[in-house]
Amino acid sequence: MKNITFATIALAALVQTALAAGKCGTQTCSQSTPCCVGGYCNSNAQYCMPILCEAANSFSPSSCWNTAHCVKSNVAFGSPNAFAQIADYDGNPADAAFVSQFEPSNAKVVNGELQMALVKQNNGAGFGATVIGTRAFQYGTVTAVMRSGCASGGVVSSFIIRNEKVGDEIDFEFVGADTATVQSNYYWHNQLDYTKMVKSPALSDTTLNYHTYQIQWTPDQIVWLVNGNAFRTVKRSDTWDAAANTFKYPDSESYISVGIWDGGSGAKGTADWAGGAIQWNKQPFVAAVKSITIDCYYNGNETTYVPSGGNGGGSSSASSSTTASPTSTSSGSSSSGGDSGSGSSSSGGSSNGSSGSKTGSSASSKATSSASTRSSKSAHSSQSESDSSVDEDSGSDSPSSSEDSSTGNGAGSLAASFGVLASALLAAYVAL
Template sequence: MVRASIFAVLATVSTVFAASGQNCSLTQLCPSDTPCCSQYGQCGVGAYCLGGCDPRMSFGLDSCVAAPVCESKTYDFKNLDRVTSNTKYLGDSSETDWVSDGDPQIYNDNLLLTMAPDSVGTLLASSTYMWYGNVKATFKTSRGQGVVTAFILLSDVKDEIDYEFIGVDLDVAQTNYYFQGIPTYSHGANISLSDTFNNYHTYEIDWTPDQITWKVNDEIGRTLKRADTWNATTNQWMYPQTPARVQLSLWPGGLASNGQGTIDWAGGLVDWNAADIKNNGYYYATFQSVTVDCFNATSAPGTNDETSYTYNSVAGTNDTVVDGKNSTIIKSLIGTGTDPDAGASSASGSSSSAPSATAETVPGRSGGESSGSDNHAGDSGSSSQTASTATIATDASGSTSTGSSDGQFSQGGSGSSSSSSSSSSKSGAEKLGASQEKVLKGSVFAGIIAVVAMMAL
């Protein structure tokens, strides 16, 4: 087993972060000088404007850089040649398959997501986006109380489909979904299986405009029909429907600074003196392969005909997604969607634009709920849900279904979700922003990380 070095952890586990950075939400957009709202609810430039940038909460819809369209591909992890740190990635998906935050390692032709003491784990996000389709991943989870392994689809507007694994419950795969990160009713259900730490399993998400199917080892574990997600109050389908990155993560749900609901859900505080820490220097999850098959629709939604996805409305629904030809690349980590050439060297050697003295370029993570939009802050412990070895029934939403689909599902409707901002409806990704400052501001380790990261740019 490869043992993580202190330098590797310092250099890659967490990067430049704004302790004083402005939070962003549906009711508090980012300012023009730091226009991009990151996945974690903080404003900045550069990597803030790439994967995870939420156009609804940014200064303008064009503040976020366009997202690379879906590519059907199987990823075998023989090396890290096409894995790029988020301190260096500038949006060119032709050169990078995965963007990393943390300390990924290669061991025996497998990818290890690692989580060392004083770190917040490792996150890998695909450089391209799926707009419906099929994705499967073969892996072994990590183990231990407070240790969470996740395999999810997460869109920039926080639509989410996921698998999550709690390290003290190795016989259960938790599944969940969210529409724009809003936990309007219980979306979770469990699938029972054998020891996830010692055994490889293939986890699959089959996502179409009308149905989501979760499979384990080719057997259906759960099905959700879009027709069962209609919300008559908001006049919307509460159904994941926008282009999403594949994310693989290992993170400390049991971090002491997390909310008590998250800690309880994760099985308690992380034991930083556990056997895996003593023997290897870190907790780890082992990923063998990931396969993405795009939906390849002939007309929107679900196409990947052009080069990039953007949004033309703050509604953030599938009928507001544009499959177009906008560039996905910035010239430096002070670039934005509206000024992708910022920081580019001119013939005279000067830059075309100078960065703000306070602009943050790479979003950091606290470890709290970093796998996606899961909201465990008020949970009584979702890991206690009743599991089933057979197909899990579709969730009872208590809402009105409009019946069968007419083919290609298009959200339409009033787009009223763009005004939803109450604390009870905020996603975990939004709430994470508030906890980042608290965690990193008081951490000497995080300060060292930031200095090292800036030196590496």
């Protein structure tokens, strides 16, 4: 009897564990659509890239693609392997240094430069673009030669370093309300303090002229430069929060992105910051990037920094890691914005393409790329996706492909679970 009781209890525990494993919202991801993002399962890059993929909620922890780490590079967008549409990306960063995060895509390479457009949708809001790096980046120098697409109030362009899951961000943001400066800001763990925004000195029209924007990020400080001239420095030591007993300094491995989105359709604070509703008679709105240069802090290839004792400070160490081939792919992005009525921005990379509340950052289209959209929304605070409403509506539409496959996914996982249970039950009887 004792054996039977023990076997029964063990089997019940196994049943509970199996049924709870891999829960993605109301779905259970299957082997054919293994990656979970925001409650939906799929097998493409938007879902499986590590920037958004939820390993604990996917078919298995190894379903999410492996993280490719920093490699020193000079990405000229007229060269091969610089850019790919996300639908064509299979997880190998050697094939594409940057990918367009959303579909339909408003990003493409034209005449040797990356062009990202903001276009008007039937509902009157704009749908933009976010292009994100395929390698994670933690400390170093990132330089973008670009011009903004902010030829009207309401249009926002961005150049950002962001960890969508943690909420750390360092950014440059351009708003149509002011084409003679660029704004700088940083955020820690999604604490969106727009009062920390600092503008650059006066520049020649950022929509007509290419300027060189650079972020130097080390464990000790962040420096923002335009055309080689530093105009802002934030030291880690100055971010100490005694009440929280921590440095509120962005230090998590992140992703580099550039984008354009509709801030004028967002909440009032975001719209005011961006310059009001977009004047569509001033189209086209196209942000263009000639090159992005990445210099890894640890000089090398695939290195990752792990803060000693977490975010709290102390010495740091660099550990080398080899990137394994990915098993699937995902999307990623960052975003930002300037909601909260203050008008500064908050994040900027992953957005869908639509309008803007400061939570997503680049373009927001709430409809086609729900996985990316969803994640960017929650992470930033305004620009990207929800830029127009990421923060506010937080509601990107769910991906139809994911929804279509959800029933099958659940059935496949349940079948596998019951197979395991059957084996366990048989083993229990044999033991008796």
